[in-house]
């Protein structure tokens with residue numbers, strides 16, 4: 712079974728902590744040891760794992776991406792969101808977390824972030840939990 716998390720983003724560029732929602736899926740699946748795949752089926756969004764404790768970290772990540780991949784840089788894609796596509800591929804559309812004792816095996820400061828690069832939109836995240 713593939714689970715789905717719905718995310719409603721509020722800004723063009725944003726990182727949203729979805730750790731609790733992903734853990735809720737793992738709880739529902741009842742898997743004590745295994746792997747949790749997190750996949751974003753979008754071309755202008757992404758998913759990553761990084762520090763969730765200090766909000767300035769996600770601000771630094773977004774500001775750095777903006778400097779590296781500016782909104783207007785002579786792109787060929789004429790839809791006006793070429794930077795969003797490049798950011799999406801830079802961060803990546805999927806990640807995974809191991810599951811130990813029914814819990815996502817995250818470090819103390821780690822969180823799972825949905826990354827919006829062309830919001831605001833209604834987005835979804837697909838989750839597959841595998842026991843093993």
Ligand code: ZN
Nearest residue numbers: 788790792793
């Ligand atoms: Zn586009």
